Amino acid sequence: MSTTYPMQPVATPGVGRRDERGRRDDGERARHGGDAARLVEIAVSGSRPALFWAHGISGSTSHYRPLARLLAARRDVYGLENRTAAPSYRLAESARRFAAAINECRPDGPCEILGYSIGGLVALETARQLTMAGREVALVGILDTAPPTVPVAPENTAVTLALISRGLGLEPQFDPGTVGTDSELIAMLSARAVEARILPAALAFDYVSALVRTYTSNARAAEHYRPSAYHGRAAVLLTRGGDAIRHRDLWRAFAPGISRTDVLDLDHFSLIGDAAPTVHAVIDAWLTR
Incomplete structure (x- = not known):
């Protein structure tokens, strides 16, 4: 049985951006990148350190808004979105574009990158791309993500x-x-x-x-992702009711710089729902400055 991940809202031509109930929502503004891989503003004032949320299986970051509102007291929150449906899509390709967009949008200082579900893999690879280019990444936050090599695609x-x-x-x-x-x-x-x-x-x-x-x-891009180890600082949040916790020890092979692992009594789907204050408390403890 493959590990599966929840729906996150996406936009399609002629429909426009829609929220988790399918309603039109223009609350986020694209800043960098094309229609497929792009950086969007979620909660940005321009005066706080930058935190970037990586997209999950739908390519959207709209579902991060409840957490973004809580994090906005300390961070400018951006989304990294990829809405491509091209069968040739590879996770590392969009991560390179994300790294370039981050450097263009916020060129100075260290940054932090978080990702929920398969977004944890996107966050990890984007951090790898940035550090290989000499940029400091203060934190990679991995939220209930199965490590590389674990099947993630829905069966049908x-x-x-x-x-x-x-x-x-x-x-x-x-x-x-x-x-x-x-x-x-x-x-x-x-x-x-x-x-x-x-x-x-x-x-x-x-x-x-x-x-x-x-x-x-x-999902296929995540399933074929095989990175070398990322040695920067990382933190992991798992749920007792999710599948990823069964593979927690495997994460050390891909992120030996993990400094802490937190476990919440939630399931995978509720992690980004009503539990936003609880999740925020964990992430707030991760932040370094």
């Missing part, structure tokens, strides 16, 4: 749609055991999202199809 389209339905807020969630062709399954979920008034009928099928492609692309 039905499982992917079950994750997407969770992020869209559909109740009950899409049954991962539903049988049908990919188009039939996507049409089923699209119809439910329209009925629930989460997505408009004219765009629902294309929007959900784009989500499936992006999920698949980012």
Whole structure:
């Protein structure tokens, strides 16, 4: 059974940015990069040290806003997004673009990079790219991420749609055991999202199809990621109810600079939900200045 990760909202052509309920949201502003890999402002005043959140399986960072509001007292928070659905996408390729965007946007001083779910791998590789170029990375924060070599891709389209339905807020969630062709399954979920008034009928099928492609692309990129060890300072947050905790010892092979590991009595999906204050307390303790 593969490790799976929750839906994080993405934008598609003609739909625009949407929040976790599928509604349009223009609260974040892109600053650097193209439509695929880019840096966006989440909570930025320009006067605080920089913290960067790496995208997860959907390529979006919209779900970090509750935590960003809490972190904004001490940090300017940026998002690293990748919404590509290209089958040739490789995690290291976007990490190089992220590193360049970080250096362009905030060229001075050390930075901190965090990532939840497969975003922990994106954060790790972006930090590697920065340090290889001579930039100081004060912290890589890894939140409930399975280490490289652990399978992460959803097994099939039905499982992917079950994750997407969770992020869209559909109740009950899409049954991962539903049988049908990919188009039939996507049409089923699209119809439910329209009925629930989460997505408009004219765009629902294309929007959900784009989500499936992006999920698949980012999950495959994470699954094929095989980095050499990163020796900078790192911290890990795991949940007792998640899959990643079963592989906690493997992280030392890829991040021997781990200075602390925290474990919360949560599951993987609730970590970025109502638990934001609890998660913030852990991250706040990680921050170095």
